Amino acid sequence: MNVRTLCLSILFEDEATGYEIRRRCVEGECSYFVEASFGSIYPALAKLEDERLVTSRTEQQEGKPAKKVYSITEAGRTAFAQELSGPLGDDVFRSPFLLFARYAHILPAALVEERINEYLQRTEADRSKLEEAMAGRTLSASDTWVMNYGRAVMGVAEQHLRSHMHELITLARAEPKKDAAE
Missing domain, CATH: 1.10.10.10 (Winged helix-like DNA-binding domain superfamily/Winged helix DNA-binding domain)
Incomplete structure (x- = not known):
C-alpha cells in the first residue's frame, strides 16, 4: 500500500x-x-x-x-x-520500543522498568482510543472488523509485555553501586 x-x-x-x-x-x-x-x-x-x-x-x-x-x-x-x-505488500512494523528492548542489557534496570511502564501506558491509551472510536459512532461491519483486529493486536502485545517484562528487566544491567564515601 x-x-x-x-x-x-x-x-x-x-x-x-x-x-x-x-x-x-x-x-x-x-x-x-x-x-x-x-x-x-x-x-x-x-x-x-x-x-x-x-x-x-x-x-x-x-x-x-x-x-x-x-x-x-x-x-x-x-x-x-x-x-x-492487486497483491498486498508485507506489513511493516517499526517500533522504537523494540530497539530499546533489544539493547536493554546495556541499560540500568530502573530505566528499563520505567520505559516498559511508559510503553504499557501508551499501549493502553491507544487501545482505549480505539474503543472510544467504536463506541462513539456507527461503524460498518468492515470498519468494526478492522478496529477489533487492532484492539486484539494491541491486547496481545500488552499481555505479552505484562507477563514477560520481568525477563527484560532481568536482562538489564544492575545499577552501579554508589561508594558510601560519596
Missing part, C-alpha cells in the same frame, strides 16, 4: 484537504495503515489530479489562506478498487 492508495481510500469516504488527509494518517483511523507525510501526500494528490482520479476546488476562508478540497472521481473509485485487488 502506498500514499496514493491511502489518499484514494480517504477520499473514497469523503472529500478532504491535504491537511485533513495528513491528520487522518497521523491520528485518525488511517494511522495504522501507511505512514504519510505532507511531502508525500501533496505530490500524490497532484498526480492523482493529473490522472483525473481526483478533482479539487478552492475554498476561501475568512482570515486564513484559501484551502484546496479534493474529491474522488468515478475513475478514482475504480482505480482504488483495482489497487486493492
Whole structure:
C-alpha cells in the first residue's frame, strides 16, 4: 500500500484537504495503515489530479489562506478498487520500543522498568482510543472488523509485555553501586 492508495481510500469516504488527509494518517483511523507525510501526500494528490482520479476546488476562508478540497472521481473509485485487488505488500512494523528492548542489557534496570511502564501506558491509551472510536459512532461491519483486529493486536502485545517484562528487566544491567564515601 502506498500514499496514493491511502489518499484514494480517504477520499473514497469523503472529500478532504491535504491537511485533513495528513491528520487522518497521523491520528485518525488511517494511522495504522501507511505512514504519510505532507511531502508525500501533496505530490500524490497532484498526480492523482493529473490522472483525473481526483478533482479539487478552492475554498476561501475568512482570515486564513484559501484551502484546496479534493474529491474522488468515478475513475478514482475504480482505480482504488483495482489497487486493492492487486497483491498486498508485507506489513511493516517499526517500533522504537523494540530497539530499546533489544539493547536493554546495556541499560540500568530502573530505566528499563520505567520505559516498559511508559510503553504499557501508551499501549493502553491507544487501545482505549480505539474503543472510544467504536463506541462513539456507527461503524460498518468492515470498519468494526478492522478496529477489533487492532484492539486484539494491541491486547496481545500488552499481555505479552505484562507477563514477560520481568525477563527484560532481568536482562538489564544492575545499577552501579554508589561508594558510601560519596
